[in-house]
Amino acid sequence: MRALTIAFRSLPLHQQLAATACLCCLISSLALVALAAQSSSHSQANLQSEYGKAVAEQLARRLGVEMATGDRLGIAGELNKLAEQQSIVAARALDVDKRELAAVGKQRSSSLIFQAPIMIAGDQAGIAEVALNTAVRDSTQFRFVLSLSGLAILLSIAVYLTTRTLALRVGKNLQAVAAELGAVGDPQKVSTNEIEALRERVAALPLDLLRPPSEKQHEGNQHYVETAILFIHFRSLPGYLETVDERRLQRYVAHVHRMIYGASGFYNGELQVVRQFGIAVWFTGKHKIASPTVRAASCAWLIQQTAPKLEQQLRLSVGLGLAVGDSELGRGDSEDIYPGLYTQAAVDELEALARQSGNEIHLFESLVQDVQLINRVSIEEAPAGRYQLGTFADGHRDLLERQREILLRALITNDQAEE
Numbered sequence: 070m071r072a073l074t075i076a077f078r079s080l081p082l083h084q085q086l087a088a089t090a091c092l093c094c095l096i097s098s099l100a101l102v103a104l105a106a107q108s109s110s111h112s113q114a115n116l117q118s119e120y121g122k123a124v125a126e127q128l129a130r131r132l133g134v135e136m137a138t139g140d141r142l143g144i145a146g147e148l149n150k151l152a153e154q155q156s157i158v159a160a161r162a163l164d165v166d167k168r169e170l171a172a173v174g175k176q177r178s179s180s181l182i183f184q185a186p187i188m189i190a191g192d193q194a195g196i197a198e199v200a201l202n203t204a205v206r207d208s209t210q211f212r213f214v215l216s217l218s219g220l221a222i223l224l225s226i227a228v229y230l231t232t233r234t235l236a237l238r239v240g241k242n243l244q245a246v247a248a249e250l251g252a253v254g255d256p257q258k259v260s261t262n263e264i265e266a267l268r269e270r271v272a273a274l275p276l277d278l279l280r281p282p283s284e285k286q287h288e289g290n291q292h293y294v295e296t297a298i299l300f301i302h303f304r305s306l307p308g309y310l311e312t313v314d315e316r317r318l319q320r321y322v323a324h325v326h327r328m329i330y331g332a333s334g335f336y337n338g339e340l341q342v343v344r345q346f347g348i349a350v351w352f353t354g355k356h357k358i359a360s361p362t363v364r365a366a367s368c369a370w371l372i373q374q375t376a377p378k379l380e381q382q383l384r385l386s387v388g389l390g391l392a393v394g395d396s397e398l399g400r401g402d403s404e405d406i407y408p409g410l411y412t413q414a415a416v417d418e419l420e421a422l423a424r425q426s427g428n429e430i431h432l433f434e435s436l437v438q439d440v441q442l443i444n445r446v447s448i449e450e451a452p453a454g455r456y457q458l459g460t461f462a463d464g465h466r467d468l469l470e471r472q473r474e475i476l477l478r479a480l481i482t483n484d485q486a487e488e
Contacts, residue, residue, distance in 0.1 A: 079261060079262060079265075080261070080262065081240060081261050081262060081263065082236055082239065082240045082243065082262055082263045082264055083232075083233050083236035083237045083239075083240050084233070085236075085262070086232055086233075086236040086239075087229045087230075087232040087233035087236060088229070090228050090229065090232040091225045091226070091228050091229035091232070092225075094224060094225045094228040095221060095222070095225040098220075098221030098224055098225065099218065099221055101221075102214060102217040102218055102221055105213075105217060106210065106213065106214045106217070109210065109213055110210055113206050113209075113210065117181060117201060117203070117206060118181075118183075120156075120201070121181055121183035121199060121201045122183055122185070124151070124157070124183065124199050124201075125183040125184055125185035125197055125198070125199045126185045128147065128148075128151055128160065128185065128197040128199060129185035129186060129187045129188070129196075129197035131147045132144055132147055132162050132187050132195070132197050133187045133188055133189050133194065135147060136162075136170075136187060136189060136194050136195060137189050137190075137194075141170065141171065144162050144170060144171045145171040145173075148160045148161065148162065148171055148172065148173045149173050151173075151199070152173040152174050155202070155205075156201055156202050156205070157174070157199060157200070157201065157202070158174050158175065158176065158177060158180050158200050158201070158202045159172070159173065159174030159175055159176045159180065159199075159200035160172070160173055160174060160197075160198065160199050160200065161173070161198050162187070162195060162196075162197060162198075163195050163196040163197075163198065164194070164195045165193060165194060165195055167196065170195065174200065176200045177200070177202075180200040180201060180202065180203060181200065181201045181203055182198060182199070182200050182201075183198070183199050183200075183201070184196050184197065184198045184199075185197050239263075240263045243263040243264065243266075243267055244263055244266075246267060247263070247266050247267045247270050295353065295360075295361060295395070295396075295397065296351060296352070296353050296361060296395065296396045296397075296398070296399050296412065297351075297352040297353075297360075297361035297362040297364065297365035297393065297394070297395050297396075298349055298350070298351060298352075298365065298393070298394050298395065298396060298412065298415055298416065298419055299333075299338070299349070299350040299352070299365045299368055299369050299391065299392075299393050300343075300347060300348075300349050300350075300390075300391070300392045300393075300394070300416065300419035300420055300422070300423045301329060301347065301348045301349075301350070301372065301389055301390070301391060301423065302344075302346060302347050302389065302390035302391075302392075302420065302423035302424055302426075303325070303346040303347070303348075303388075303389065304346075304388035304389065304390055304424075305385070305386040305387060305388035305389075306321075306322070306346055307346060309321065309385065313385070317385075320383070321383055321385055324379060324382070324383055324480065325379070325387060325389075327479075327480060328372065328375055328376070328379055328476065328480060329348065329350070329372060331476045331479060331480070332368050332371040332372050332375065332472075332476060333350045333368050335367075335368070335371070335472050336352060336356065336358065336364035336365075336367060336368050337352065337354070337356060337364070338350040338351065338352050338364065338365070338368055339351045339352075343416055344416075344420060347420055347423070349416055349419075350365070350368060352364045352365045352368070353399060358468075359441060359445065359465075360439070360441040360442070361395070362393070362395055362436055362439050362441065362442045363441050363442050363445050363446075365393045366393050366430070366432075366442060366445075366446055366458055367461075367465070367469060369391045369393050369430045369458065370430070370458065370461065370469055371469060371472060371473055371476065372389065372391065373389075373391060373428070373430060374469075374473055375473060375476055375477060375480075376389055378477055378480075379480065382480070382481070390422075390423035390424055390425070390426045390427075391423060391426060391429075391430045391431070392419045392420075392422035392423040392426060392430070392431040392432070393419075393430060393431070393432050393433070393436065393458070394415050394418065394419045394422075394432070394433035394435075394436070395415070395433060395435060395436060395439075396411070396412045396415040398411035398412060399411065399412070415433075418433070419433075422455070426457075429451070429457040429458070430457055430458035431451070431455055431456070431457055431458075432448060432455075432456045432457060432458060433456075434454075434456060436448070436456070437456055444462075445461060445462055445465050446458060446459060446460065446461045446462065446465070447459030447460050
């Protein structure tokens with residue numbers, strides 16, 4: 070059954086839709102055929118029953134006259150006259166003790182038998198018995214069911230061809246959309262099903278194409294721009310520099326970088342190596358989702374929740390210290406003599422917090438007063454007067470969970486492609 074399901078899913082879309090519509094039409098049509106056959110059989114049985122009773126009663130009246138005169142030859146004559154009818158296969162007359170007086174024809178196992186009392190002067194003198202032929206009724210019923218079943222099959226074929234024609238147009242539109250996304254992976258391994266092929270190509274798109282749209286930052290003085298900073302300290306990396314071979318170390322660094330880059334891509338974060346084992350992710354400007362501080366906290370949560378799954382995939386520890394802060398000044402641009410000079414104090418403080426953090430995400434004390442942040446997430450007080458990220462509100466938490474699933478799927482797909 071499972072193999073059949075897999076084979077069905079691999080069929081082109083027009084064949085899937087046509088086969089499904091045809092099967093539904095055939096099942097419903099055959100159900101109606103069965104209902105009509107049952108109704109027809111019941112009606113014919115009632116008609117034949119009434120006819121059999123009427124024939125038996127009429128025979129009983131005629132035999133009553135013959136028995137009253139003791140004319141056994143007349144009794145046989147009445148039975149023979151009745152047996153000439155095609156619908157009668159047998160008939161006989163019985164006395165009061167149910168002994169056979171006369172009989173014609175031969176009863177069959179499928180025959181219907183009807184009896185009527187023979188009355189003489191108000192007393193029962195015997196029994197008239199008639200056996201009806203059911204072969205004609207059964208043959209008629211069979212032809213009726215066969216013709217209706219043939220019509221149901223023809224209707225299902227018509228539905229299949231019509232649905233297939235319409236679905237081909239839908240499939241061509243989906244193929245055109247998939248073609249606009251460009252060739253992805255091995256053309257020989259692309260699914261023949263248009264929806265699956267489109268899903269594969271969407272899954273292979275870069276993560277920055279899946280992030281929410283953001284408004285372009287206004288050009289102006291870059292030094293006085295509200296900036297949120299996420300600092301990531303690589304706790305595990307120093308220990309692997311001398312214990313892990315070069316190929317595995319490069320794979321480890323590439324996967325961790327891809328995870329951070331993908332998480333920051335959802336919120337327009339910009340990565341920059343600011344320390345030997347530290348990366349800063351900068352969040353500035355307006356965004357459709359939230360303020361820079363909320364985006365920095367969301368990005369930190371994505372990295373924190375994705376890292377354990379990445380550890381299982383790499384079979385190496387992904388120990389990351391995370392700290393989120395803000396700065397009233399921006400980091401400048403390439404025209405500055407010393408880019409990042411204005412944020413050095415904030416980065417130094419964040420590095421100290423990140424080195425001391427475990428699995429939690431540390432926050433600047435100033436973020437406790439950030440209205441947009443505290444409306445989206447709870448802030449918990451940690452020992453030594455520090456603060457750490459708590460639980461996000463339900464609506465924003467659902468968005469983060471969906472982004473986490475996309476990020477994990479992209480990491481797994483890229484890892485399988487490399488292997």
